[in-house]
Amino acid sequence: MALDTSEKLNSLGFAKPPSETRVVVAMSGGVDSSVVAAQLASEGYDVVGVTLQLYDHGAALAKKGACCAGLDIHDARRVAEEMGFPHYVLDYENVFKDAVIDEFADSYLAGATPVPCIRCNERVKFKDLLETAKDLEADCMATGHYIQRKMGPEKAELHSAADDARDQSYFLFSTKQEQLDYLRFPLGHLPSKDATRELASKFGLSVADKPDSQDICFVPNGNYAAVIEKLRPGAAEPGEIVDVEGNVLGQHNGVIHYTIGQRRGLGIGGLADPLYVVRLDVDAKQVIVGPKELLSTRTIPVREINWLGDALLTSQEEWHVLVRVRSTRPPKPAIIRPISETEASVELLTPEDGVSPGQACVFYDADSTRIFGGGWIWRGY
Known part of the structure; x- marks a missing residue:
């Protein structure tokens, strides 16, 4: 109106x-x-x-x-x-x-x-x-x-x-x-x-x-792990730090102490090349590490979408927009491909490192300052 x-x-x-x-x-x-x-x-x-x-x-x-x-x-x-x-x-x-x-x-x-x-x-x-x-x-x-x-x-x-x-x-x-x-x-x-x-x-x-x-x-x-341990006593169970091939490189004192993209504080020094946390396997209590290139992500599944555009999200097969996958990073060109009114696959035209489930993916109009909403990144990489 x-x-x-x-x-x-x-x-x-x-x-x-x-x-x-x-x-x-x-x-x-x-x-x-x-x-x-x-x-x-x-x-x-x-x-x-x-x-x-x-x-x-x-x-x-x-x-x-x-x-x-x-x-x-x-x-x-x-x-x-x-x-x-x-x-x-x-x-x-x-x-x-x-x-x-x-x-x-x-x-x-x-x-x-x-x-x-x-x-x-x-x-x-x-x-x-x-x-x-x-x-x-x-x-x-x-x-x-x-x-x-x-x-x-x-x-x-x-x-x-x-x-x-x-x-x-x-x-x-x-x-x-x-x-x-x-x-x-x-x-x-x-x-x-x-x-x-x-x-x-x-x-x-x-x-x-x-x-x-x-x-x-x-x-x-900023000590997230300490808060979680206070809220969920006994949650920080020890486990293994492994490479992408499953080789054990060290031990950790709880998956909650690690985040995707983390490099420092892994406790596995002495290796020729730097390693990063590329995945967290909660069920196996494993922190999986690998080279930086494994952090590079181009396709992001997003759900719980809140859409603020004038037309329905599903009214187009593709939306060419800008998206932000972390609060500290600028919006980058991307394509939204709707699956439903609340779920979509987002393709980043330039891959991003360290995209993590639980973070938000926010949509911006490529030609103005308008925000089209966004959703939650929900699957591991």
């Missing part, structure tokens, strides 16, 4: 004054979401701040300064007080554990490399919290994510952030169309993080100089 522009719209896209527009702001306690709340409050919107308590802040899993930790809840509340709008803290510990943490642990035990931040956005922030915003009779929900929502000729579209260095599209590909219709991302058009901090200083926010939080809030110091 085309947008009716006969009435003047406010900055959030509604044909009424900001004072009559209620917006729930998802506040993590960091600079980004605090600036969103402060900006909207300064524009006269009826702002309600909501912060999620996602885990026990006294537990060993939580790390200092992480998203949604105890200090961050205090910081979010303080920003709300400074800017004069109500703020609520919701206990989502059980939801977060069931929807994110447990799957994270189980995926690693299955030899995959999960991305829990995507599941958190998909299953908690953009699902349960969004429903809470509707219960509060909000017209929309705003977040501090660096991504853009633009109105296209057919519907609201998801676009990459103006600042490539801050773009969070990889972590938001699973946003459903009905969620996108309700969400707003006021920071997506900013040229840099410095611009965000300048706004924080302009509003006199106490968090203006606060460091950025880490992506995975419940993993201390």
Whole structure:
């Protein structure tokens, strides 16, 4: 449905004054979401701040300064007080554990490399919290994510952030169309993080100089294995490190300590050529290593696809797009060949190294900044 522009719209896209527009702001306690709340409050919107308590802040899993930790809840509340709008803290510990943490642990035990931040956005922030915003009779929900929502000729579209260095599209590909219709991302058009901090200083926010939080809030110091061992005691069973021909090269103390593409820390030094983890066999408790060329992948099976294009995914036999297979890598040319509305085979025109099951494969329009959604890489190589 085309947008009716006969009435003047406010900055959030509604044909009424900001004072009559209620917006729930998802506040993590960091600079980004605090600036969103402060900006909207300064524009006269009826702002309600909501912060999620996602885990026990006294537990060993939580790390200092992480998203949604105890200090961050205090910081979010303080920003709300400074800017004069109500703020609520919701206990989502059980939801977060069931929807994110447990799957994270189980995926690693299955030899995959999960991305829990995507599941958190998909299953908690953009699902349960969004429903809470509707219960509060909000017209929309705003977040501090660096991504853009633009109105296209057919519907609201998801676009990459103006600042490539801050773009969070990889972590938001699973946003459903009905969620996108309700969400707003006021920071997506900013040229840099410095611009965000300048706004924080302009509003006199106490968090203006606060460091950025880490992506995975419940993993201390990036030690995934330690978290999994705490969640699943006895999961790290020892086994063999073998080459692709089955020759035993060494021993390991648990498959969960390894990821596809890993080179360092294998404990099998003294070999003429460097070896990389090319496959994890959970059932056999084996870490399979080989030369770098074995990491090269051209065809990727993808499932659980969330498609945001105007036409159905299956309306074409091939889609020529760009895809990103890791958050730290730029999008590369590829061809999507749909199998169903939720499953496809993706051919990379230039092979990628270290493609791992459990990671996301995100689709981008080759001719614009639009995101067509994406899916989950699901099979070993």
